């Protein structure tokens with residue numbers, strides 16, 4: 001379906017090359033004039049290319065940082081300080097990389113919500129959607145391990161708290177109780193020992209360097225899968241004829257170009273004027289295994305999942321801790337089943353008023369989960385209500401939305417009539 | 432244009448949430464000072480930071496180290512090379528390499544050195560401070576929420592403990608310290624350091640000056656960052672304008688409803 005004209009170079013060198021390796025044709029057909037795109041994509045469609053830009057920025061700044069960074073518990077913190085103080089433009093590289101991770105998550109989260117709103121996960125784009133989720137999981141692993149590298153207090157204690165949750169796997173196989181249970185094995189595999197220490201730092205560094213290239217590979221698959229059906233669009237209906245389509249270049253290259261500069265301007269404002277605003281002050285204190293920070297919090301983009309992890313407080317068949325771990329993984333894994341949990345044939349929320357309402361409720365729910373994630377469980381939010389209680393309600397709603405509301409809703413809702421074609425809906429009558 | 436606006440609002444909302452949760456902090460209301468280094472054009476108040484350096488040498492350095500701060504970094508505060516050499520030479524440091532007999536080599540400080548730490552190690556520091564450890568201050572304004580205001584508040588926060596509170600032996604009551612009982616006695620008080628430039632020798636002035644100095648130590652590239660930020664932002668805003676206009680021009684035929692795909696049989 002998404003096929004345009006083939007690329008026929010006139011220049012003899014290009015022609016020679018193209019006959020042996022059809023790389024120009026590939027570019028022409030995937031990002032150039034040969035790729036047909038719907039004529040009505042809105043600005044929410046910019047975030048895919050912005051996520052790609054973030055990945056490139058992270059890789060470039062990361063490789064430069066790696067030239068000066070020392071992965072040893074006695075030197076890591078010093079080496080990061082040395083980068084910001086003594087390496088030419090080292091401060092810029094570091095602030096770009098730390099804030100770049102946040103910008104990457106902002107772009108990808110918006111990109112995912114775009115897909116949820118317009119039903120981009122539905123047939124025939126299920127594979128595309130699932131590859132996107134694989135990217136998100138890999139990003140989370142990469143960011144989690146990257147945060148450990150500066151070896152500050154939050155690096156150390158964040159890693160300690162999160163990896164400790166994996167000891168819950170002892171519920172499945174406890175062993176003799178002397179540290180040979182399944183959970184103990186998982187933890188020592190992650191840490192390279194019994195606690196977060198030099199082997200942990202070294203394996204996290206090794207993997208933190210590797211995973212972005214794995215992500216790059218999956219992004220290529222993701223874009224490949226995109227080019228089979230082509231892009232979805234705000235109306236959620238298929239492209240039918242010539243008048244529905246426009247060539248990707250120059251229309252979407254120009255639009256993506258504009259988006260890139262808006263995004264970079266926001267990014268630059270953070271880097272130059274508030275570079276520490278998304279970080280935690282405790283990470284400017286060198287890691288100290290003997291001193292526990294008053295309040296251990298992960299980076300903001302993990303907070304919703306952290307809240308889900310901490311929301312289980314009662315042992316029931318298995319320990320509360322294990323429920324938390326299962327729920328945290330389930331909250332992401334369930335998204336792989338979204339194309340089947342939501343069986344409505346209509347893609348776009350524009351034509352699904354009830355679905356649309358609950359989409360926004362879910363978004364609010366995630367804001368609540370994020371907000372609660374930064375609080376300690378017993379903090380009083382208002383009246384007598386503790387943070388953990390609000391977190392539990394929000395966690396319940398999250399699963400309720402996906403496991404109950406969506407399957408039921410998609411079977412019973414009355415959708416609005418779909419337009420005849422993209423062109424007929426978006427081209428105003430000029431007569 | 433309406434859509435662009437929605438995106439902007441959404442982005443602001445997302446960033447506000449992101450920033451808001453990062454700032455989740457303590458409930459003690461800190462004193463808020465106006466700092467010359469704040470804001471997009473902020474620069475260091477050099478005279479204040481120089482006086483702060485004097486305070487550090489005369490007061491704080493007897494208990495606190497400043498390991499990431501080298502004498503050569505003083506050039507950023509407006510000191511000339513020969514003055515920096517002179518400051519460094521006031522100290523004796525242990526060279527990294529032994530002398531020809533393999534013994535410890537003591538030499539005069541050089542610009543590449545840090546101010547020598549007052550204690551050989553953490554145990555020695557604790558032994559001299561009633562069990563408490565005076566932390567390295569190189570990053571102190573970044574290692575506390577709202578660091579500069581916190582440091583200023585801490586320095587000026589030694590007040591009479593409220594009646595009924597019990598301040599343990601060897602501890603001192605400070606309004607702004609977590610838990611209020613701090614092992615450091617008020618290091619500053621009116622008149623404790625003699626200024627040569629006629630600046631008032633008051634506690635508030637000292638606190639202001641030491642904060643300016645320690646913020647320079649924590650974030651020495653602040654001025655370079657602000658200076659680079661301006662042209663970068665100007666370039667990006669210019670490019671936003673250019674790409675906006677180019678984009679609008681390119682999209683005109685699409686908005687007019689023209690058919691622009693001319694391939695294939697559909």
Ligand code: HEM
Nearest residue numbers: 045047048049051052112115120129132133135136231232
């Ligand atoms: C490194 C991260 C990612 C990169 C670089 C990336 C890149 C892209 C690009 C360039 C596009 C085409 C432009 C667009 O439609 O926005 C796209 C489309 C898409 N992406 Fe991603 N993506 C990433 C992560 C994800 C994630 C985590 C998901 C969701 C789980 C996802 C789901 C989708 C979907 C469903 C589409 C098709 C959109 C449509 O046609 O409506 N992507 N991606």
